[in-house]
Amino acid sequence: MVTQIMSDTDHDDAGTTAARGADGDVLRVTGLTVEYVTDGDPVRACADVTFTLRRGEILGVAGESGSGKSTLxxxxxxLQRPPAVTTAGSIVFQPRDGGAAVDLxxxxxxxxxxxxxxxxSIVLQSAMDALNPVMRLGAQFADALRTHxxxxxxxxxxxxxxxxLATVGISGDRARSYPHELSGGMRQRASIALALACGPELxxxxxxxTAVDVVMQRQILAQVLRLRRTLGFAVVFVTHDLSLLLELADRIAIMYAGRIVELGTASELYDDPRHPYTRGLRDSFPPLRAPLRRLTGIPGxxxxxxxxxxxxxxxxxxxxxxxxxxxxxxxxVTKGGHAVACRLHDPTQRPQPAPGTSTGGAR
Amino acid sequence: MTATTVPAPSAPGAPAPDTPVLEAVDVTKHFEVRSAVGARSVVRAVEGATLALHRGRVVALVGESGSGKTTLARLLAGFYAPTSGEIALEGVTVRQRRGRVERGYHKDVQIVFQDPFGSLNPLHRVRHNLERPLKLHHGVRGRAELDRRVRELLERVALTPTEQFVDKFPHELSGGQRQRVVIARALAVEPKVLLGDEPISMLDVSIRLEMLNLLDRLRTEDGLALLYITHDIASARYLCDDIVVMYAGEMVEGGPKEQVIADPQHPYTRLLVESSPDPGRGARDRAALFDADADGLGEPPSLIDPPSGCRFHPRCPFAMDVCRTQAPPRTDLGDGRWARCWLHQKTQENE
Structure with missing residues (x-):
């Protein structure tokens, strides 16, 4: 059963422009809460996650281990399995052809x-686990293509x-290869090609x-960007490497302890991070060319x-x-498209010394 | 080059004294492997590596996976015997008997591995893990003395208050705390050299910096000679004094870090630096970088049957005929810089 979603959703979704531009959005996530049910209290790995994904956009999700990005x-x-349970919220997918929206x-x-x-479709971290080791690559592609x-x-x-395979720079005759006959970088590129086989929107x-070297990483990402330009799919890109996202993503969501603490464009997050955690995370990556200064990371x-x-x-x-x-x-709270969950930026709650001085002095 | 005004952690240490603490001279390591059908082949993991570690200085060894970084670290740590070449500790060649070095060697050279989850005995508390090296290498006896030494070690790696950590099991600690215990254990023997094999790669981003700062403190305060192995050039630049770049088992370039990163002289170093994420890069550079035709860059070669001549030539945009047949010699470029590339050999001959 496909859940029909009224087009005039009246979610009070903190600051996304979802309600207006349904055309431009491929995914609207509202108040998503995922809990791991254990013997004791449930562990809330994702709490009240709200964001929208525009068509053809790359949204980066950055966070440390345990921040809830994989759960998201x-x-x-x-693809979640028990004990993970989505206990609240909706994930509304809006097909491109104007078909009915689906709550995933x-x-x-x-x-x-x-x-x-x-x-x-999805691309996983370990291509070796995503590809069937006893099927030739071509057979796996044919399987997916012919099913649909x-x-x-x-x-x-x-x-x-x-x-x-040729679109990701692997020669077509490698379709007869088994996954173990390819290098790690080629496998990962093949699994990206496989994810794009049926022309997904997301x-x-x-x-x-994460499992490939920097040179290969650069090649893979260049190919993803080029394919996105021709095919127009949107990407949710999850990684712990904020420095990579700052170069790659259009917008970035920073997750901490299961919550999105800041969401903005890559340049907003790099030039003017508003959440102290984002600032600390940004300053945890030593620069490659800029003058060196002592960095402290984030204590604790x-x-x-x-x-x-x-x-x-x-x-x-x-x-x-x-x-x-x-x-x-x-x-x-969103101001001008840049959302942050920090009381420093809430005029009703912040203390007398202006936030600029208190955050500025912190680093 | 960027002059550091604020004392950055890697401000140049004391000038290098003449005798390196630990030195590898033209070290080669081949492994013999058997395929499933029994055919023997040789993996040329490290070829002609030369490296010197000095007191109070950090050398970073960077390269992709499979470039031989870890093999070299294990050679230096005395876990493998080199196929040829020699390793010298304070000028004295290290001898191995039946593939092992003497225990005394480990008193001077300690290694920290990438995975803090696999390198601590999970059945023993932190206290036991730290007391073992004290007993084995220094013969420390007596409860009170052991307690005092363990407390000192934990304080040096900033695991304070120490009584909170000393009776914990490894699984009760976070990754960063475990790696600190591993470093404390290495420090327990009071080594002269600390080899770090990707010591921060498995840690969370926000705590990597603390670990780098800790390593820097050990270098400045205790005068340890450090080898920092990593694939992350930006963190290498943060911590080290000199950088050595490895490709496919060979060292291709080395020198002071700022020069090597800002102005790479080997085409592979250039590729590596350009591929590394740099949030400080301008938006236009970024677009150009992703637009560039990256398909033709290829991948590192097999070390069983490496390319003839320069091992980088199949991927090199500047490859010449000589590169395909002869391995390039090391060319000194002045200021402690060197590269193994025919491009530089040619220019020197022309001069």
Whole structure:
């Protein structure tokens, strides 16, 4: 059953322009909460995550281990397994051809199957796990292609597989290879080609280049950008490497302890990070060319989500914290397209010394 | 080159004394492997590597996976015997008996591995993990003395208050805390050389800096000679004094870090630096970088059957005939810089 979504959604979604420009959005995530059900209290790995993804956009999601970014990915693609359960929120996918919007949280397995590959696909970190080790590459492509286009003959599917491999710089005759016969970088490129096989509108990439070297990483990303220009798909790109996202993504969401703490364009986040965590994360990457100065990183360690801190989850590590940060949970508030969840930027809550001086002095 | 005005962690240390603490001279390591059908082949993991570590200085060894960085570290740590060439500790050639060095060698040279989850005994508390080297290498006896030494070690790696950590099991610590324990254990033997094999790669981004600053402190305060192995050039630049670049088992370029990064002289170094993420890069440079035809860049070669001549020639945009047949010799470029590339050999001959 496809859940119909009224076009005039009246979600009070903090600051996204979702309600207006339904045409321009491919995905609207609202209040998404994912919990891991355990014997004790449920562990909330994603809490109240709200964002929109525009058509053809690359949205980067950056966070440390345990920030909930992988949980978010599996929830978006409905690949999550118990004990992870989506307990609240919606993920509304809007097809390009003007078809009915689908809420991926409540969609039936049948409706999901119709969406997979053709509308929504995923690239995983380890291509070796994503490809079938006992099938030739071409057969895997043909399998996906023919499942979604029953009229496609086997030979035509293999020919298409060779074409697709060529788009990521792998010669077409490698379609007869098994995955283990390819290098790590080639495997990862093949799995990207496979994800794009059925022309999806949305590709979710979970650390696709973490396991490859920097030179190969650069090649893969250049190819993704070029293919996006010709095919027009949108990307959710999850990684822990903010320095990479700053170069690659159009907009970036920073996650901390299961929440989006800041969301803005790459240049906004680099030039003017508003959340102290974003600032600390940005300053955790030594520059390659700019003059060196002593960097301190962020003191402390990421929180244990089984025992999340009260109030703002970042307050125990925050140098700019002030009275009330340990009790009040800041909401994600948008100003001019740049969203931040920090009380320093909430005029009703911030203390007398202006936020500029307190954050500026912190680093 | 960018002059650092604020004392950055890697401000040049004391001038290098003449005798390196640890030195590898023309070290080669081949591994013999057997394929599934029993055919023997030789993996040429490290070929003719020369490297010197000085007191109070950090050398970064950068390169892609499979370039031989870790093999070289393990050679220096005495885990492997070199196929040819020699390793010298304070000018004395290290001898191996039945593939092992003497225990005394490990008292001077310690190694920290990438994975802090695999390098601590999970069945023992932090205290035990730190007491073992104290007992084995220094013969420390007596509860009170052991306690004092363990407390000192934990304080040096900033695991304070120490009583919170000393009785913990490794699984109760975070990755960063574990790596600190690993470093503390290496420091327990009071080594002269610390080899770090990607010591921060598995740690969370926000705590990597603390680890780099800790390594820097060990260098400045204790005068350790450090080898920092990494694939992350930006972090190498932050910590080290000199950079050595490895490609396919060979060292291709080396020199003071700022010069090597700002003005690479080997085509591979240039490729590596340009491929590294740099958020400070301008938007236009960025577009050009991603637009550039990256398909033809190829991949590192197999070390079983490496390319003839210069091992980089199949990927090199400047490859000449001589590159395909003869391995380039090392060319000194002045100011402690050198590169192994025919391009420089040619220009020198012309002069």
């Amino acid at each position: 990915i599996t929830a978006l693609t409905r 949280v409540t969609a039936s397995p049948r409706a999901l199957r119709a969406l997979r590959w053709t509308s929504l 286009d029953r009229s496609l003959g086997n030979d035509a599917a293999w020919a298409r597989a060779a074409e697709l 590709v979710v990439m979970d650390e696709p280049t 360690t990421p929180p244990d989500l089984r025992r999340p801190p009260s109030g703002c989850p970042f307050h125990p590590r925050c140098a700019a914290r002030f009275e009330g940060c340990d009790t009040h949970l800041p909401e994600l």
